[in-house]
Amino acid sequence: MPALDVDFRSALRRTRRLLDDAGASLLNRRVLALCSGGVDSVVLVDLLARLPRGAAPKSIRVLCLDHGVRAGVEAELAAARAVAAAHDFDITVERGALDTSTHGTQAAARTWRYATAARVAAVHGCDVVVTGHTASDQLEGALLGLVAVTGSGAPAAMPVARELAPGVQLVRPLLALDRSTILELAAAAGRSWAEDPSNADADAYLRNGVRHRVVPALLDLAPGAGPALARAAQRASTQQLALDSLAAALLDSWGARTAPQRLDVRLAAPLATPARHALLASWLRGAGLGRAVDARAIRAVDELVMRSGDARIDLAGHACVRRDGYDVTLCSTADTGAPRP
Structure with a gap:
């Protein structure tokens, strides 16, 4: 040495x-x-x-x-x-x-x-x-x-x-x-x-x-x-890592990361907003959306989760998220069978 x-x-x-x-x-x-x-x-x-x-x-x-x-x-x-x-x-x-x-x-x-x-x-x-x-x-x-x-x-x-x-x-x-x-x-x-x-x-x-x-x-x-x-940034990073870990564990326990990537809003909605955002980000990234998962996309999907009624939002990369009843599902923009907001 x-x-x-x-x-x-x-x-x-x-x-x-x-x-x-x-x-x-x-x-x-x-x-x-x-x-x-x-x-x-x-x-x-x-x-x-x-x-x-x-x-x-x-x-x-x-x-x-x-x-x-x-x-x-x-x-x-x-x-x-x-x-x-x-x-x-x-x-x-x-x-x-x-x-x-x-x-x-x-x-x-x-x-x-x-x-x-x-x-x-x-x-x-x-x-x-x-x-x-x-x-x-x-x-x-x-x-x-x-x-x-x-x-x-x-x-x-x-x-x-x-x-x-x-x-x-x-x-x-x-x-x-x-x-x-x-x-x-x-x-x-x-x-x-x-x-x-x-x-x-x-x-x-x-x-x-x-x-x-x-x-x-x-x-x-x-x-x-x-x-x-x-230091503030590092604390924020540590907190985000904790949220991401909890989000991954919840998604696994709900079976929400297997095809067809369906999420039950009754499970997600009761979470505090930061935890819910971490959960949605993990869910979207786990589906391979990558750079399409920014803060704007997470807020849009969160709004879909928290409001009532069927709707669909489009994301970057020909992906979309559709709500049918209590189910929120990842889909392709080629799928036109769901209502738009």
Whole structure:
């Protein structure tokens, strides 16, 4: 194990506490570390290599992805290879061609990235994929969640751990560390990195604008706002995970996740609104609706559940939800046999 200095000892303590609290210890696990060559993911690999014996993974493989959307990624690939070689970790490089016909570039990249990580993890027998998301990313996500058009108005949060694929967990070990700490750790390790140049363009994406304009202004006015918002987002995430778990258990006990995906409104209606919304979201996602399940869709289906009378509402992706008496059923928009509201 590489020698530790004070900076890494403190970071490792915070990281281990975060993982232990989330029930996501990496001890004796086969880890696949996503590394873009940027500073966050380079430090992620360094931290993984420095985990002490009582917390260390059984094996670590680095995965570097070229999404195929821009030229000039050689420096990033070189930085990823360098940090992997520094710790004698095997590295896999995957190159893709994104399909942006149905979603924007960022959404398509995210979908391809996680699908590729799950596939590579399965090939190499890894049971956990780790990413370099930091507390600063958590803050940006919380602010974006507050202003999202279809959002709930609550600060959004990335969970420390979630299922990525059957038998593969996605874990974010750096959520206890902000970007300034990451930069200090990179300097302490003498590590070099390469950044995606689009990250510096405040006008390229909404998240970039939040990162370069909103966050600095907020922290200048209220230096403690960043950690406070990140903590609030994490609490909201924990509460949402609890609701999702309860919703899944209820749906299973009611048999509502088997064909034809029918839900009895007499069972759902008595639930408190947040619990009912979590239940409906889980029900819709379990039917494969995916990105069509946003806050607006959940509210529309909830209205169908709570009001009396037969009706049908259309959702994105040629899906619809139909109410007949006490039954709410998923259907296709090709089915015209039900009344419309």
